[in-house]
Amino acid sequence: MVLAQLGGSISLAVEQMSNATIIDDNVMNQCLNEISRALLQSDVNFKLVRDMETNIKKIVNLHDLSGGHNKRRIIQKAIFTELCRILDPGKPSFTPKKGQASVIMFVGLQGSGKTTTCAKYAYYHQMKGWKPALVSSRAGAFDQLKQIATKAKIPFYGSYTESDLVRVAFEGVKRFKKENCDLIIVDTGGHHNQEASLFEEMHQVAEATKPDLVIFVMDSSIGQAAFDQVQAFKQSVSVGAVIITKMDGHAKGVGALSAVAATKSPVIFIGIGEDKDEFEVFDVKPFVGRRLLGMDYLSGFVDKIHEVVPMDQQPEVLQKPLQRNLTLRIVYEQFQKLLKRGSIGQVFSMLPRSCVELVPEGLEKDIEAAIESYVTMMGAMTNEELDNSDPKLITESQIERIALASGRPVTEVMGMLQHYKRLTEVKSKMKGEMSSLSQNVNA
Ligand code: GDP
Numbered sequence: 001m002v003l004a005q006l007g008g009s010i011s012l013a014v015e016q017m018s019n020a021t022i023i024d025d026n027v028m029n030q031c032l033n034e035i036s037r038a039l040l041q042s043d044v045n046f047k048l049v050r051d052m053e054t055n056i057k058k059i060v061n062l063h064d065l066s067g068g069h070n071k072r073r074i075i076q077k078a079i080f081t082e083l084c085r086i087l088d089p090g091k092p093s094f095t096p097k098k099g100q101a102s103v104i105m106f107v108g109l110q111g112s113g114k115t116t117t118c119a120k121y122a123y124y125h126q127m128k129g130w131k132p133a134l135v136s137s138r139a140g141a142f143d144q145l146k147q148i149a150t151k152a153k154i155p156f157y158g159s160y161t162e163s164d165l166v167r168v169a170f171e172g173v174k175r176f177k178k179e180n181c182d183l184i185i186v187d188t189g190g191h192h193n194q195e196a197s198l199f200e201e202m203h204q205v206a207e208a209t210k211p212d213l214v215i216f217v218m219d220s221s222i223g224q225a226a227f228d229q230v231q232a233f234k235q236s237v238s239v240g241a242v243i244i245t246k247m248d249g250h251a252k253g254v255g256a257l258s259a260v261a262a263t264k265s266p267v268i269f270i271g272i273g274e275d276k277d278e279f280e281v282f283d284v285k286p287f288v289g290r291r292l293l294g295m296d297y298l299s300g301f302v303d304k305i306h307e308v309v310p311m312d313q314q315p316e317v318l319q320k321p322l323q324r325n326l327t328l329r330i331v332y333e334q335f336q337k338l339l340k341r342g343s344i345g346q347v348f349s350m351l352p353r354s355c356v357e358l359v360p361e362g363l364e365k366d367i368e369a370a371i372e373s374y375v376t377m378m379g380a381m382t383n384e385e386l387d388n389s390d391p392k393l394i395t396e397s398q399i400e401r402i403a404l405a406s407g408r409p410v411t412e413v414m415g416m417l418q419h420y421k422r423l424t425e426v427k428s429k430m431k432g433e434m435s436s437l438s439q440n441v442n443a
Helices: 003-019 025-041 046-060 071-087 114-126 142-151 165-178 196-209 220-236 253-262 284-292 297-308 316-323 328-340 344-350 363-379 396-406 410-442
Strands: 102-107 132-137 183-188 213-219 241-245 267-271 279-281
Touching: 003 025, 003 071, 003 253, 003 284, 025 046, 025 071, 046 071, 071 253, 071 284, 102 114, 102 196, 114 132, 114 142, 114 183, 114 213, 114 241, 114 267, 114 279, 132 142, 132 165, 165 183, 165 196, 183 196, 196 220, 213 220, 220 241, 220 253, 241 253, 253 267, 328 363, 328 410, 363 396, 363 410, 396 410
Parallel strands: 102 183, 102 213, 132 183, 213 241, 241 267
Antiparallel strands: 267 279
């Protein structure tokens, strides 16, 4: 089941459960059956799915809950926790540090998307101010890497004539270290199978380049077979992290993610398309929240404040725009203030406990990160764009420019504009309610 479809099925099952008049074993079991079916269709291992169901039933135990308990929330929270558990390897990856030369070696089978991913990884870091470089230590793939690197303006090294690819890797790393590059990415050879010669070649390149991190790149289409593939590579070279590609088009993506988690290898990024910015940091909680359960943290947060906090006590960031027409500049200024004061926590503390109990731990950080990212993207906009009140007027090429200048993916810029649109809708609804309220008061 393709990722969006899987997310749709899981969130629908949760929604149907939440909408039921009475929450009993029947309703909960139906919801869990739907979720399990969707996960199995995505090739998640049967035992993992069965354990998930058993754990949720253990956590929830409807018979022990009195009428006062919010059963819907308790079930939702248990589903969230268990989905996170399936996808969490429980082990962080080594993170290279900006400004300190790190060598990152990419390994994987041919066709998995390794060369494309090397370039995406380089581009992602370049946009964040790193100085990456690409080294091709792979027969017949130099042209491909050269093309991608030239397009993204990333320095590269390779050879058409040198047949000793280990030497090429060594020379490339040496050169870029001298040039003070802080992220030297080595693309290695790939075979169709896990042949002994592939592993031997990987060993030699690792010996010659002394990588700080070895990243294993794999295609999501293999689903739970990823478990054996990762284990085989781990036995041969010390794989420190995994990147799963083609999550955009394959039915077994979440099966692959859960299988990699079962090998205790951290997945650090996922590939979600062929373009250089179709690449996403993989973080378990936001992935489960947004992609699988369809939670829209930021909008949900804003809506919740409007729902439960009296108007005069709402934070300035959400009140002020009511007084004038909303523009991106107003949101930009208010978000900057919110970040400066570190007041997201305060806003949170204003919400009644019942509103935040479903919220996964760390949500504050997630919202803060989202707002930070919005501020970065808005900071890359022109005055004209910021003073615009209609996001539809921002063209595709402007979106691309904003993405490039802010170092965020195009999809994120589009998401930010969509959120802004939702905010304008909430505001105009509130304005309408406020004016009819004042009319009633004046009548
Ligand atoms: P390599 O042999 O492992 O180096 O694989 P390549 O980098 O040459 O990629 C093989 C094919 O997969 C190319 O057509 C890429 O454009 C495509 N590809 C790589 N990553 C992704 C991804 O995340 N999504 C999609 N849809 N295609 C991808």
